[in-house]
Amino acid sequence: MPRSPLPGFRLALGLTLAYLGVIVLLPLAALVLETRGMGAARFIAVVTGDRALAAFRITVLAALAATALNAILGLALAWALVRYEFPGKRLLDALVDVPFALPTAVAGVALTALFAGNGWYGSVLEPLGVKVAYAPLGIVVAMAFTSLPFVVRSVQPVLQDLTGDYEEAAETLGAGPWRIFRSVLFPEIFPAFLAGCSLAFARSLGEFGAVIFIAGNQPFRTEIAALLVFIRLEEYDYQTAAAIATVLLAAAFLMLLVTNAIQLWRLRYGRPS
Incomplete structure (x- = not known):
């Protein structure tokens, strides 16, 4: 050796x-x-309070919406970067990593400036009845912006490793483009795609800096769980903050556990031997 x-x-x-x-x-x-010093009764009372439940609901629903959006756009973007040649491809490929390098507070300020009523996007959308800044939709936009690279960078290497042999064989057997993608290509990229979506969802659950600038932070409407943790810390209520953060931590761990179980099952039983 x-x-x-x-x-x-x-x-x-x-x-x-x-x-x-x-x-x-x-x-x-x-x-x-x-959280151990709280006792089970107080812990349950804290995490099931009206404001905490509203913050959890807003956070999870917005994270799910952002992940669903990134699942579609991230897969399409990775596909375009791997399978096509076009002017500005290298620049677009580099721009995918901008949310990784950009401070989230800067991202929040930039998104707020764009989607505010007098911003470039907001001045067009708000007359149409679509309000993004200081609305729940703004939370989704901020989460999608910061978590998009996870999907793209997870799927892109797998697509690059796939040769055209499978596609050519399926095409000779009479399969159309959609069936080739659904039955041949997508099963190959599914583990990486699922991992990217899981990471994007976990990142969205804990997103803070980009959200607080564009959301408006209104309790029961646009207040996310991470912001509620921050508010409790400012009030020196460390146990309550820890309790809420522990629920977010448990949710992230559970999601990653389920994702790994699905990937393991697919590797063992989801492919023909």
Whole structure:
């Protein structure tokens, strides 16, 4: 066996686990432990309060809508970047990563300026009865903007690795373009597509900076759960903030667990042997 240029397995694994524990696991454990002093009754009362439930509902519904939008647009964008050549392709490919590099607060200010009543988009949409800024739709727009790259960058490498052999074989058997995509191509990219959508949904659940500028932050209408956590922290109510954040954390973990289970099932039973 050739000698690896990297450190030995035990050293590499130890450093990785130590880093993961300090950076990820300890903060999450501290968050969960903060709620232990509340007691089960108070915890349930906090997370099932009218304002908390409204914030959870707004957050989840907006995240689902943003993820559904990105599932369609992200897949289409990844397909165009891989399968077609056109002027400005490299620039468009680079622009996909802008939401990763752009501070979310800057994104929120930019989106608010565009969709406000006197903005470039808002001045056209609001006379048509479509209000985005300071409305629930603004939350969806902000979440979609910040989470789009997850879908594109998850699907794009898989599409690049697919050769045209499958498509040519299906075409010779009489399959049309839609059936080739539905029965041949999409099953191949489905695990990556599902992973990208899951990451986009998880990012949308926790989005804060971009949303608070465009949403208006009205309780029971445009107040998201992350903002409610921030408000409770400003009030020095750390346990209540931790309780609400723990629910978001549990939702994200549950979603990732279900996604991994679906991917595992598809790898084992979803393909012909």
